[in-house]
Amino acid sequence: MSKTDDHGPVIFGEVLFDCFPDGASVLGGAPFNVAWHLQAFGLAPLMISSVGDDALGADVRDAMRNWQMNTRGLQTDRAHPTGSVAVEIVNDEPRYTIVDQRAYDHIDRTRLPPVAAAQLLYHGTLALRN
Secondary structure (H helix, E strand, O other), X not given: OOOOEOOXXXXXXXXXXXXXXXXXXXXXXXXXXXXXXXXXXXXXXXEEEEEEOOHHHHHHHHHHHHOOOEOOOEEEEOOOOOEEEEEEEEOOEEEEEEOOOOHHHHOOHHHOOOEOOOOOEEXXXXXXXX
């Protein structure tokens, strides 16, 4: 696409689900949470990440559309599943296992949308490990 997103912040990084022992899951990831809150403030962020071609990935896309977030930066990875974190409760304290080799670990730089050079960039850390 030739359109450049030149008005909102660019958020790069992980979109994932925190998965709890009781089967509940919560959509998040620090960069995604930042993008979601910026959207609530009317700042129209561009979220750059990747989700799997799976049910959780569809849930991410649906949530973004429901919140009227820009999805142009959200890639679909057919080889890797959507990000997840296994949450255990041990001695009344949460313990997190960040599952490796998820879609956000493989954001394809050749598929990034064009952005203006002067925009604010916020990035997470997990998506930068590869």
